[in-house]
Amino acid sequence: MMQGCVSEPPRRRAAGPxxxxxxxxxxxxxxxxxxxxxxxxxxxxxxxxxxxSLQAEADGLRHQTSRWLS
Known part of the structure; x- marks a missing residue:
């Protein structure tokens, strides 16, 4: 018997900043x-x-991720 999810998996939520x-x-x-x-x-x-510098990089990655999730 196969196990798994028949319906579409739930959407990922963006992590907090x-x-x-x-x-x-x-x-x-x-x-x-x-x-x-x-x-x-x-x-x-x-x-x-x-x-x-690290904050700017994290903010940039967050912006890219939010576009990917929408």
Missing amino acids: LRYRVERREGGWSVVVNACATRPMADRSRAEALAR
Whole structure:
């Protein structure tokens, strides 16, 4: 006997937006998203630049994914 879904599978929902932030940690500044963090960086401005870059990339991917899901 075959198992499976006869009807069309439910539509995927887009995931919530990711928010990258910079936090002070032992040894410097880290970029944090959810519960994940980069290694500490000595320079806060470098960590902020990295967070902006990652946020822009995540937002771009989210935009592409939302077009794909619609």
